[in-house]
Amino acid sequence: MAKQNRYRFCFGPWNLSEGQDPYGPTTRPAQTFDWKLDQLKALGFDAMMFHDDDAVPDIDGKSDSQIRSETRALKKRLDDSGVAAEMVAPRLWFSPMTIDGAYTSNDPKARKYAIERSLRTIDIANYLGTNILVLWLAREGTYLRESKNGRRSIDLLVEAFDKMLAYDKRIRLAIEPKPNEPMDHAYLPTIGHALAVAQLTRDPKRVGCLIESAHAILAGLDPADEIDFAMAFNKLWSLHLNDQNGLKFDQDKPFGSSNLRVAFNQLRALERNSYGKNGEYICFDVHPFRPTKVEHWMAHLDNSRRTFLRLLEKARSFDEKRAQQLVADRNYAALDQMVLEHLMGRD
Ligand code: XUL
Ligand code: MN
Numbered sequence: 001m002a003k004q005n006r007y008r009f010c011f012g013p014w015n016l017s018e019g020q021d022p023y024g025p026t027t028r029p030a031q032t033f034d035w036k037l038d039q040l041k042a043l044g045f046d047a048m049m050f051h052d053d054d055a056v057p058d059i060d061g062k063s064d065s066q067i068r069s070e071t072r073a074l075k076k077r078l079d080d081s082g083v084a085a086e087m088v089a090p091r092l093w094f095s096p097m098t099i100d101g102a103y104t105s106n107d108p109k110a111r112k113y114a115i116e117r118s119l120r121t122i123d124i125a126n127y128l129g130t131n132i133l134v135l136w137l138a139r140e141g142t143y144l145r146e147s148k149n150g151r152r153s154i155d156l157l158v159e160a161f162d163k164m165l166a167y168d169k170r171i172r173l174a175i176e177p178k179p180n181e182p183m184d185h186a187y188l189p190t191i192g193h194a195l196a197v198a199q200l201t202r203d204p205k206r207v208g209c210l211i212e213s214a215h216a217i218l219a220g221l222d223p224a225d226e227i228d229f230a231m232a233f234n235k236l237w238s239l240h241l242n243d244q245n246g247l248k249f250d251q252d253k254p255f256g257s258s259n260l261r262v263a264f265n266q267l268r269a270l271e272r273n274s275y276g277k278n279g280e281y282i283c284f285d286v287h288p289f290r291p292t293k294v295e296h297w298m299a300h301l302d303n304s305r306r307t308f309l310r311l312l313e314k315a316r317s318f319d320e321k322r323a324q325q326l327v328a329d330r331n332y333a334a335l336d337q338m339v340l341e342h343l344m345g346r347d
Helices: 033-043 064-081 108-128 150-167 191-198 213-218 223-232 260-272 299-317 320-328 332-344
Strands: 009-011 047-051 084-089 132-136 172-176 207-212 236-241 282-284
Touching: 009 299, 033 064, 033 299, 064 084, 064 108, 084 108, 108 132, 108 150, 132 236, 150 172, 150 191, 172 191, 172 236, 191 207, 191 223, 207 213, 207 223, 213 223, 213 236, 213 260, 223 236, 223 260, 236 260, 260 299, 260 332, 282 299, 299 332, 320 332
Parallel strands: 009 047, 009 282, 047 084, 084 132, 132 172, 172 207, 207 236, 236 282
Antiparallel strands: none
């Protein structure tokens, strides 16, 4: 029997969010980074994800040497806690410079800012001991299609990725596609788009992807299919498991919260592809529900991992032989019910 994978878990400081939404303010008090790190350790997670300014707050006002000394101090705190840095991602959607996009902005000064900030994020990744740069291309798209030239936008994305690949020979770019929000339409909405654009860069083998369950669902796709697709290319370098109830705003619900069967199929896809065999983590990009009280603040992360581990047992105990017999007999009604009863615990 193939060796069973032991999964390792991770989340980011933003996953302990304070409850703000476009219609109302925070519902929980702000906490320090140290508090968040303590919570991560208390829950027994293995690693933390970072935006560049999670690692170095107010990064734009800081010099390279300040960035170096602050990041090294952070690395020591992480080492002392036995926590790894899983990835670093440039937060390119907050600055006044990126109002109209970052790498695909119509303003050359904004594009220059976005690339320079990404190179600084690569420095941070190096100081923190990870070679994964996650690129969620938040504003690389349009509100109205006439405002940008789509063909030129692809060229600009490739140009930006090439600068990052040339800057550091070890860095790997993990593109995190999302079809919409904040934009009406994004230029790289799916894993197929991300992996296709990788082929246009100077080093395609260092351009891969990160799948987020909710983003795949927003694109009308099954996240399990996205996992199989990316892993057929050996390019799934990180994963944001969560859930999403249909086509609406990005919900970042606990893993399995809306559709247990879709979550079960993600587990099956991870298992059949041996996700994690090269050290990749299971990251939960989940948020607490807005009404969550302070004393229940960590539950969405603990619950996501509990659901993951229960579904892992379900994936491993699924009767594949019987399933294959039903497939051979084209008895999909029985296969369907077999899955439901397995999930409901009847067999
Ligand atoms: C946005 C999203 C981000 C990225 C990291 O929808 O998922 O949190 O995962 O920049
Ligand atoms: Mn995400």
